[in-house]
Amino acid sequence: MFFYVSKVFWLVVAPSTLLTVLAVAGLALSLRWHQLGMTLATIGAVGLLLIGLGPFGRMLLVPLEGRFPPYVESGRQVDGIIVLGGSELPGISAARGQPSFQESAERILAMGELARLYPNARIVVAGGSGRLSDSPMQEADVVRMALPQIGLAEERVMFESASRNTAENARLAMALVKPAPGENWLLVTSAYHMPRAVGCFRAVGFPVTAYPVDFRTTGVPGYFRLFSSVAEGLSFFELALREWVGLAVYYFTGRIDSPLPGPEAR
Structure with a gap:
């Protein structure tokens, strides 16, 4: 059951899907409720641009990749x-x-x-x-x-x-x-x-x-470096977000013993 729930959950909440649906639904709603619809459409479109071009994907990936050294x-x-x-x-x-x-x-x-x-x-x-x-x-x-x-x-x-x-x-x-x-x-x-x-x-x-x-990263977030395309930034962001969500779910369901496992002290 855990396997199926996790797969369906991600299909629904993946940011690229969620924000796109929000933008399209907003445009449809604007035909009758203009202000509400345009607000939702703007949130969806701006969200896609911010996540797709901004450094957020790298920011989330860097601490994961740095947890265990080469x-x-x-x-x-x-x-x-x-x-x-x-x-x-x-x-x-x-x-x-x-x-x-x-x-x-x-x-x-x-x-x-x-x-x-x-x-x-x-x-x-x-x-x-x-x-x-x-x-x-x-x-x-x-x-x-x-x-x-x-x-x-x-x-x-x-x-x-x-x-x-x-x-x-x-x-x-x-x-x-x-x-x-x-x-x-x-x-x-x-x-x-x-x-x-x-x-x-x-x-x-x-x-x-x-x-x-x-x-996937050089080890630095690159706060002021934009992605070359929205698709690339969304891919980074969803990869990192999925891993962070996976860590949280695995921890709270007892599949791992620490919220962010790292090297053991020797």
């Missing part, structure tokens, strides 16, 4: 590598017969690099489908198609293809690999998503070492 080799043995799904495009991959990925394909590139650096480490790809409707293939299946392109043998990789969200990624990966106490597992996902991902793994008793990739 991975630095410490000399500690790496026993395993977990790569979270989410970068794949299953529909296009199935239709075109070749693996297709979104911006966060750095996750897959990092998997290939880490596999070469740590030839004895176990590798897990965790990801089923986050779609409400049936998917033509699972996220893990797209990664399987891409393995020859990154020079990684399929028998080297374990696939967890039943999870639909980050909490399920953690729980099902834990059940699949059954990590021994003291093992060092690297967790590969987008930097902005790392706090929630690490929190989910900690909550199921699976300590991991963060390996953030797919950075």
